[in-house]
Amino acid sequence: MSVMGLFFVFIASVAVLYLARQGVMQSPWLEEGEVATHPDARGLAPPPAAKVGLIVFLAVAGCLFSLLAAAFFMRMESADWRSPPAPAILWVNTVTLALSSALLHAAKRAAQRDALQPLRARLSASGAAAALFLFGQMWAWREMAAQGFYAASNPANAFFYLLTGTHALHLFGGLVALARALDRARGATSVHEVETIVDLCAIYWSFLFVVWLAMLAMLSGGADGLGVICRRLLA
Amino acid sequence: MTDAALEHGAGVPTAEVEELELYHPHGWITKYVFCQDAKYIALQYSGTAIAIGLLALLMSWVIRIQLAFPGAIPFIDANVYYQSVTMHGMIMVVYLLTAIFLGGFGNYLIPLMVGARDMVFPFVNMLSYWVYLLAVIVLAASYFAPGGPTGAGWTLYPPQAILSGTPGREWGIILMLASLALFIIGFTMGGLNYVVTVLQGRTRGMTLMRMPLTVWGIFAAAVMALLAFPGLFVAAVMLLLDRTLGTSFFMPAIVEFGEHSKTQGGSPILFQHLFWFFGHPEVYIVALPAFGMVSDLIATHARKNIFGYRMMVWAIVAIGVLSMIVWGHHMYVSGMDPWFGFFFAVTTLAIAVPTALKVYNWVLTLWRADIHFTTPMLFALGFLVTFVNGGLTGLYLGNVIVDVPLSATMFVVAHFHMVMGVAPILVIFGAIYHWYPKITGRMMDETLGKIHFWITFLGAYAIFFPMHYLGVLGVPRRFYELGETAFVPPSAATLNVVITVMALIVGFAQSIFFLNLFKSLKYGKPAGGNPWRATTLEWQTPETPPGHGNFGPKLPIVYRWAYAYNVPGAPEDYLPQNAPPLTVEHRS
Numbered sequence: 001m002s003v004m005g006l007f008f009v010f011i012a013s014v015a016v017l018y019l020a021r022q023g024v025m026q027s028p029w030l031e032e033g034e035v036a037t038h039p040d041a042r043g044l045a046p047p048p049a050a051k052v053g054l055i056v057f058l059a060v061a062g063c064l065f066s067l068l069a070a071a072f073f074m075r076m077e078s079a080d081w082r083s084p085p086a087p088a089i090l091w092v093n094t095v096t097l098a099l100s101s102a103l104l105h106a107a108k109r110a111a112q113r114d115a116l117q118p119l120r121a122r123l124s125a126s127g128a129a130a131a132l133f134l135f136g137q138m139w140a141w142r143e144m145a146a147q148g149f150y151a152a153s154n155p156a157n158a159f160f161y162l163l164t165g166t167h168a169l170h171l172f173g174g175l176v177a178l179a180r181a182l183d184r185a186r187g188a189t190s191v192h193e194v195e196t197i198v199d200l201c202a203i204y205w206s207f208l209f210v211v212w213l214a215m216l217a218m219l220s221g222g223a224d225g226l227g228v229i230c231r232r233l234l235a
Numbered sequence: 236m237t238d239a240a241l242e243h244g245a246g247v248p249t250a251e252v253e254e255l256e257l258y259h260p261h262g263w264i265t266k267y268v269f270c271q272d273a274k275y276i277a278l279q280y281s282g283t284a285i286a287i288g289l290l291a292l293l294m295s296w297v298i299r300i301q302l303a304f305p306g307a308i309p310f311i312d313a314n315v316y317y318q319s320v321t322m323h324g325m326i327m328v329v330y331l332l333t334a335i336f337l338g339g340f341g342n343y344l345i346p347l348m349v350g351a352r353d354m355v356f357p358f359v360n361m362l363s364y365w366v367y368l369l370a371v372i373v374l375a376a377s378y379f380a381p382g383g384p385t386g387a388g389w390t391l392y393p394p395q396a397i398l399s400g401t402p403g404r405e406w407g408i409i410l411m412l413a414s415l416a417l418f419i420i421g422f423t424m425g426g427l428n429y430v431v432t433v434l435q436g437r438t439r440g441m442t443l444m445r446m447p448l449t450v451w452g453i454f455a456a457a458v459m460a461l462l463a464f465p466g467l468f469v470a471a472v473m474l475l476l477d478r479t480l481g482t483s484f485f486m487p488a489i490v491e492f493g494e495h496s497k498t499q500g501g502s503p504i505l506f507q508h509l510f511w512f513f514g515h516p517e518v519y520i521v522a523l524p525a526f527g528m529v530s531d532l533i534a535t536h537a538r539k540n541i542f543g544y545r546m547m548v549w550a551i552v553a554i555g556v557l558s559m560i561v562w563g564h565h566m567y568v569s570g571m572d573p574w575f576g577f578f579f580a581v582t583t584l585a586i587a588v589p590t591a592l593k594v595y596n597w598v599l600t601l602w603r604a605d606i607h608f609t610t611p612m613l614f615a616l617g618f619l620v621t622f623v624n625g626g627l628t629g630l631y632l633g634n635v636i637v638d639v640p641l642s643a644t645m646f647v648v649a650h651f652h653m654v655m656g657v658a659p660i661l662v663i664f665g666a667i668y669h670w671y672p673k674i675t676g677r678m679m680d681e682t683l684g685k686i687h688f689w690i691t692f693l694g695a696y697a698i699f700f701p702m703h704y705l706g707v708l709g710v711p712r713r714f715y716e717l718g719e720t721a722f723v724p725p726s727a728a729t730l731n732v733v734i735t736v737m738a739l740i741v742g743f744a745q746s747i748f749f750l751n752l753f754k755s756l757k758y759g760k761p762a763g764g765n766p767w768r769a770t771t772l773e774w775q776t777p778e779t780p781p782g783h784g785n786f787g788p789k790l791p792i793v794y795r796w797a798y799a800y801n802v803p804g805a806p807e808d809y810l811p812q813n814a815p816p817l818t819v820e821h822r823s
Contacts, residue, residue: 080500
């Protein structure tokens with residue numbers, strides 16, 4: 001559970017720092033009248049609610065993935081654990097997802113430059129790359145199954161399907177949002193109508209890409225050392 | 236107020252909203268079924284939670300009747316007993332308490348108390364309720380599935396939860412796990428709303444430190460729930476895969492009826508870690524909203540500002556953080572490294588500090604206050620006593636060496652019922668009596684309310700106090716039948732009869748509450764906008780019950796904290812949060 005512990009320390013520090021900046025040291029019983037701590041009063045526009053919502057959701061999803069990682073490292077200790085060879089297509093998929101994420105960031109820059117046409121093109125390309133990634137993941141599943149690495153035959157295989165499946169479902173949810181962004185961008189006359197949603201998609205994609213890199217390290221055996229460290233810490 | 240603050244204030248956008256129309260539902264379906272108004276969703280959540288909670292109450296009677304009169308009712312066999320224990324626990328903890336505190340009170344009170352027109356994502360909020368309802372239906376469906384609901388105990392520990400011989404092994408466990416996964420998805424949608432509304436939706440002047448403690452409690456609980464429920468989600472999904480696909484995440488090598496299982500090496504302890512990573516914060520997910528509401532109840536009905544508001548906020552945050560790192564104290568007897576036990580005992584006992592701080596502050600708020608013994612106040616005081624009681628036995632169980640002999644006895648049952656059963660439920664009742672006038676525009680009957688309080692409060696003590704004694708005697712929990720043992724004296728059986736009779740009485744007494752609830756809807760005294768003369772924003776709405784959009788054309792502006800009671804020089808003994816600052820003449 002030390003993976004979880006690290007994640008939790010991170011979340012707790014962010015929360016405590018945020019609260020400290022929001023004035024939990026104030027003495028509200030002494031202060032009366034309008035106060036100047038309204039975000040607008042400092043001349044800063046508050047971030048859109050959807051962005052805050054997404055950040056909170058990323059904390060939840062991060063929690064989910066770190067718990068899965070914690071379970072992965074704990075289960076790994078058993079003698080029956082036999083890591084399957086990671087299908088080679090995973091490396092291709094990694095490049096596809098990186099491309100998809102990079103294209104979204106390019107779309108975000110296009111939105112900042114007020115260029116509607118490149119924005120649409122980059123959104124579609126990014127969506128296509130993400131769909132290709134999902135297709136590639138399914139291919140990896142098929143390859144695993146074809147070689148006889150079934151979920152029931154070994155916990156390592158089961159974790160392979162569980163981790164990639166959870167990640168794919170999250171990306172699929174992101175694709176729904178991306179489709180909406182694209183739909184809105186098609187009908188939009190100004191980038192301001194889609195600026196926020198493109199921004200949110202870009203953040204979400206970066207998150208999923210980082211999660212995927214960590215997952216890839218776990219599945220390809222690159223993170224075995226981390227498991228050993230975790231066990232040392234616990235033992 | 237300084238000039239600088241005024242100048243800054245000038246930059247704040249006006250609180251008017253032109254598109255108030257947006258908040259009006261168009262048509263019957265959007266008004267009464269797929270409603271996006273948080274207040275209506277709150278009622279839907281509460282109604283569903285109470286309905287399924289009544290089923291759980293029925294289950295508790297089945298348990299109690301079997302314990303007092305073993306075998307007296309032929310229908311209650313061992314399977315039914317274990318199914319009842321499981322469903323009672325799971326429904327009460329997750330589907331009633333969590334849902335009613337966050338989905339019910341959270342939805343009703345957060346937007347009103349922070350001065351928002353609605354939750355920030357009303358559509359997601361509506362979806363949250365419907366997914367919750369689906370989860371409840373899936374859970375209830377297990378009663379009609381072959382083999383009935385699961386009887387694995389509410390902790391659903393593998394391997395026994397999915398082995399043959401456990402009731403509900405065929406469908407019950409699958410439906411239970413699916414229902415939990417749905418509940419968590421639905422809750423996450425709602426939880427995002429509660430958190431983001433508090434962060435983003437506050438009206439002008441409502442700083443975090445001016446929020447009523449109710450909002451603080453619900454906010455902290457929602458954050459904790461968002462972070463803790465993934466633990467249960469992961470555990471449920473993995474157990475579901477073990478059950479359906481035959482994976483061995485949790486399933487060790489097992490010899491069952493002389494046959495070796497295909498699974499090997501799985502770790503039941505891993506499940507316990509994941510489950511309790513959710514399970515312990517869950518206690519505080521239920522307790523923190525109760526803490527918050529009880530603070531507001533006490534301040535309002537004692538006409539005094541809450542003692543140590545800032546400490547109360549810090550204590551809520553501290554409890555929230557600490558409660559995420561204490562889950563191991565549920566696993567003292569699972570066999571772990573002694574240093575682990577040491578660590579978890581220390582963190583567990585450390586929670587006593589912020590918790591005790593809150594109790595002191597409540598008591599000091601009451602000290603020399605103008606206490607009105609209204610029904611909500613009685614329930615708040617009942618909570619205070621009960622929570623201290625349950626908290627003290629928690630100190631015993633938090634110590635490893637004391638926990639080991641008491642583990643799996645009735646002492647544990649008594650402890651957690653006091654601290655997270657009776658105490659939060661007393662707050663729920665108090666809160667319903669308190670906010671009912673705002674929700675319906677009518678007062679509840681005080682006499683019936685007081686009768687309800689005394690029967691419930693004294694009855695709950697008659698039920699759970701003797702259980703501590705049974706636990707110390709060594710009476711084990713979860714046992715279908717005690718039979719004859721060398722160490723349990725026959726008097727324990729007599730005590731069991733007393734407890735059961737009281738449980739039946741208290742259960743039936745709740746009909747007084749429901750009678751009051753429905754009768755007052757029509758015949759209750761008209762309440763007016765602010766019957767308790769309270770300061771917080773929900774009592775200052777132009778209409779009662781508040782209309783769509785909550786505050787009419789103009790959002791309120793907040794000038795002070797939520798506890799301005801008996802301010803010297805004020806015209807009345809309370810100052811609403813949105814009343815303009817007192818003039819100099821008032822102050823002199």
